[in-house]
Amino acid sequence: MDNKDIIILAVESSCDETAAAVVKNGREVLSNVISSQIATHSLYGGVVPEIASRQHIKAIDWVIDAALDEAGVKKEDIDAVAVTYGPGLVGALLVGLSEAKALAFALDKPLVPVHHIEGHIAANYIQRKDWEPPFICEVISGGHTHIVHIKDYSDFEILGHTRDDAAGEAYDKVARVLGLPYPGGPRIDALAKEGDPEAVLFPRVVLESDTYDFSFSGLKSAVLNYVNKAEMKGEEYNRADIAASFQQAVVDVLVEKAVRACNERGLKKLALAGGVSANSHLREEMLSACNKEGIELCVPDLVLCTDNAAMIGSAGYYEYIKGNIADMSLNAYPGLKLGER
Ligand code: KG4
Ligand code: ZN
Numbered sequence: 001m002d003n004k005d006i007i008i009l010a011v012e013s014s015c016d017e018t019a020a021a022v023v024k025n026g027r028e029v030l031s032n033v034i035s036s037q038i039a040t041h042s043l044y045g046g047v048v049p050e051i052a053s054r055q056h057i058k059a060i061d062w063v064i065d066a067a068l069d070e071a072g073v074k075k076e077d078i079d080a081v082a083v084t085y086g087p088g089l090v091g092a093l094l095v096g097l098s099e100a101k102a103l104a105f106a107l108d109k110p111l112v113p114v115h116h117i118e119g120h121i122a123a124n125y126i127q128r129k130d131w132e133p134p135f136i137c138e139v140i141s142g143g144h145t146h147i148v149h150i151k152d153y154s155d156f157e158i159l160g161h162t163r164d165d166a167a168g169e170a171y172d173k174v175a176r177v178l179g180l181p182y183p184g185g186p187r188i189d190a191l192a193k194e195g196d197p198e199a200v201l202f203p204r205v206v207l208e209s210d211t212y213d214f215s216f217s218g219l220k221s222a223v224l225n226y227v228n229k230a231e232m233k234g235e236e237y238n239r240a241d242i243a244a245s246f247q248q249a250v251v252d253v254l255v256e257k258a259v260r261a262c263n264e265r266g267l268k269k270l271a272l273a274g275g276v277s278a279n280s281h282l283r284e285e286m287l288s289a290c291n292k293e294g295i296e297l298c299v300p301d302l303v304l305c306t307d308n309a310a311m312i313g314s315a316g317y318y319e320y321i322k323g324n325i326a327d328m329s330l331n332a333y334p335g336l337k338l339g340e341r
Contacts, residue, residue, distance in 0.1 A: 001005050001222075002129055005024055005025055005174070005257045006024070006025055006026070006077050006079045006080075006320065006321070007022060007023075007024055007030075007073060007077060007078045008022070008024075008026075008078065008079060008080050008081075008082050008112070008312030008313045008316050008317050008320065009021075009022055009064070009067070009068065009073075009075075009078045009080075009081050009082070009103070009313070010022075010023060010081075010082040010083070010114070010309040010310065010312040011060075011081065011082070011084070011096040011097075011099060011100045011309060011312070012062065012083075012084045012096060012116075012307060012308065012309040012311075012312045013056045013060065013084065013088075013092050013095050013096030013097075014084045014086070014087070014088025014089065014091060014092055014093050014116045014307065015047060015052065015089060015092060015142070015143075015201075016036065016037040016038060016047045016055075016092075016307075016309055017034050017035065017036050017037065017306070017307040018034075018035040018037070018042055018055065018056045018059035018060055018063050018095075018096075019032075019033065019034045019035070019307060019308050019312075020033050020060075020063045020064040020066070020067035020068075020309050021067055021308065021309035021310040021312070021313045022067055022068060022070075022071035022073050022078070022313065023126075023310055023313030023314055023316075023317065026122075026314045026316075026317030026318055026321075027125055027126060027129050027314065027317075028129075029126055029310045029313070030064075030070070030071035030072070030073060031067045031069075031070035031071035031303070032067070032303070032308055032309065032310040033061075033063050033066045033067045033070065033279075034303075034307075034308055035059040035062075035063050035300065037051070037052060037123065038182070038183065040055060041182060042181045042182045042183075044182075045176060045181075045182050046172065046182050047089070047182075049089045049092065050091065052089055052091065052092045052296040053089070053091035053092050053094070053095060056092055056095035056096065056175055057095055057238070059097070059126075060095055060096065060099050061099075061325050064103075064284070066097065067309070075084050075103070075107055076107065077139045078107070078109060079109065079110075079320070080104075080109055080110040080111070080112050080316065080320050081100045081103050081104040081107075081109055081111055081112065081114065082098055082112040082113075082114050082312055082313055082315070082316025082317075082319070082320070083097055083099075083100035083101075083111065083112070083114060083312070083316075084096060084097075084114050084115075084116045084119060084312055085114065085115075085326075085330055085331070085333060085336070085337045086115065086116065086332055086333030086334060086335070086336030087115075087116055087117070087144075087315075087333065087335055087337075088116055088143075088332075088334060089127075089334065090224055090332050090334040093171070093332035093333075093334065094171040094332045095266060095331065097162045097332050101328055101330065105328060108327045110320065111322065111325065111326045111327070111328075111330060112316045112320045112324060112325060112326065113319070113324065113326045113330055114312045114315045114316045114319060115237070115315070115336060115338060115340075116287055116312075116336075117139055117141075117144055117146070117273075117274075117338050118154065118156075118338065119311040119312040119314070119315045120139055120141060120248050120273035120274045120311060121137050121139065121148070121150060121156075121271070121315070121324065122272050122307065122311050122312075122314035122315035122318070123273055123300040123308075123310070123311040123314070124137070124271040124272075124273065124298045124300055125313050125314045126300070126310055126311065127298060127299070127301060127304060128298050131269075131271070131298050133150045133151060133152050133153060133155075133210050134149070134150060134151050134267055134269070135150050135153070135267055135269035135270060135271055135298075136148070136149060136150070136159075136258065136261045136262045136265060136267050136269065136270050136271070137270075137271045137272070137273055138254060138257070138258040138261075138270070138271075138272055138273070138277075139273045139274050140166070140167045140168065140254065140272065140273070140274045140275070140276035140277055140281060141166065141167075141168050141247070141273075141274030141276060142166060142168035142169060142172065142183070142185075142274075142275055142276075143166050143168070143169070144166050144274065145161060145162040145166045145167045145168075145214050145216070146158055146160065146161045146162075146338065147159045147161075147212045147257055147258065147261050148338065149261070149265055150271075153318035153322075153323075154318060154319060154322060156338055158178075158338060158339065159212040159261055159265075160167055160211060160212025160213040160214065160257065160261075161213060161214070162213070162214040162215065162216060163196070163207075163213050163214065163215045164215050164216060164217035165215075165216040165217045165220055166216070167214070167216055167250055167254065167276045168183075168185055168217070168275050168276045169184075169220075170216040170217070170219060170220045170250065171184045171185040171188055171250070171321055172184040172185065173220050174188065174220060174223045174224070174242075174243075175181045175187050175188050177223065177224050177227050178191070178227070178239050178242060178243060179239075179255070180322050181226045184274075185275060185276060185278070185279065186278070188243045188246070188247055189247070189278075189279050189281065191239060191240050191243040191244075191278055192240065192243040192244040192246075192247045192281060193240075193244075193280075194240040194244075195239075195240030195241040195242070195243050195244030195245070195262070196236065196240075196241050196244055196245070197244040197245055197247065197248035198245070198248070199238065199241035199242070199244065200226060200241065200242060200245040200246050201225075201245070201249070201273050202222050202223060202245055202246055202248075202249040203219055203222055203249065204219075204249050204252050205218050205219060205253065206253060206256065206257075209293045210260055212260075213255065213259045214255055214257070216250070219246070219249050219250065220230065223242060223246050226242065227242065228254055232334055233270035247279070247281055248281075250282075251279070251281055251282045251285050252288070254276075254282060254284075255282075255285050255286055255289045258270055258272075258286065259289050259290070259293055259295065262293070262295050263293065268293075268294060268295050268296060269295065269296050269298070270286075270290060270295050270296070270297050270298070271298040271299070272286065272297075272298070272300070272305075273300065273308070274298045274304070274305065275305055275306045277299060277300065277305045278302045278305040278306060283299055286299070287299075
């Protein structure tokens with residue numbers, strides 16, 4: 001390893017994945033270890049915060065050791081410890097944060113606070129080593145839906161956000177009504193492949209013509225009403241058609257807003273981030289819309305779309321070189337907004 005290389009150990013525990021990674025110079029992933037709690041939470045139909053915290057406590061030590069081992073890096077050789085400090089579930093965040101603080105203190109290394117969404121955005125820097133700001137990023141996860149103008153590595157302008165449910169939340173709720181287990185996104189993605197996206201015309205809520213805000217709760221309710229009505233009347237309905245029609249309504253809105261933001265800002269570069277960007281239909285439709293408009297599209301690999309610590313290591317690198325170092329009083333902020341410190 002070069003003397004000038006910056007090695008970051010990153011820790012992520014904001015929701016239901018306990019994750020640690022070692023990242024070199026913000027772009028090269030030396031290890032990316034994820035311990036998923038999905039199997040446990042799916043028994044309850046969603047993430048149970050108290051169970052999440054307990055599972056993080058069980059996993060955090062071995063996940064960090066495994067990340068260091070796999071990277072072939074000794075604790076003493078890292079330059080900084082980066083950690084997600086918000087947004088997320090407070091109890092879950094505190095597990096990763098306490099561990100990162102203890103490590104930074106014991107090793108006498110800087111502690112770098114990372115915003116979870118900034119991490120999702122940074123997944124694109126790992127995906128494409130040559131990908132640089134400025135660009136438009138559509139952040140679509142279980143808890144967030146944002147269109148962001150990325151002006152520089154940590155200079156963001158939020159152009160729009162959801163006024164109610166996040167895109168992933170709508171996926172998860174619709175999946176539940178269709179009898180699919182948590183998390184619903186990947187299940188709907190798979191089921192929709194067997195259905196007709198034009199079978200049912202669900203509403204595309206674009207709101208005012210000039211806004212980048214989203215609203216998914218009307219669409220979610222329309223699907224729930226459709227299914228409930230059919231069940232009450234004892235009518236048959238095709239679950240695959242509903243999944244495909246719902247998904248098409250989400251994808252149409254996500255594509256329209258992202259492409260419009262690029263064109264209006266005169267930025268011919270678009271990146272996707274967050275769990276919903278793993279959606280296969282969205283990836284296809286976004287790519288074809290971008291090709292038509294001459295927009296270059298960057299989409300992280302599946303493992304970098306959903307929660308992981310490599311993305312935190314990348315965002316952490318850019319915070320570190322800017323000198324954003326926290327002291328031992330750093331707390332967890334469950335409702336932290338993007339661009340807030
Ligand atoms: O980014 P993420 O892992 O966690 C948050 O920060 O929220 O996103 C999780 C969300 C869940 O709602 C999940 O259903 C959704 O991403 N998701 C998908 C797919 N894979 C995960 N949604 C649609 N299609 C997928 N293939
Ligand atoms: Zn996330």
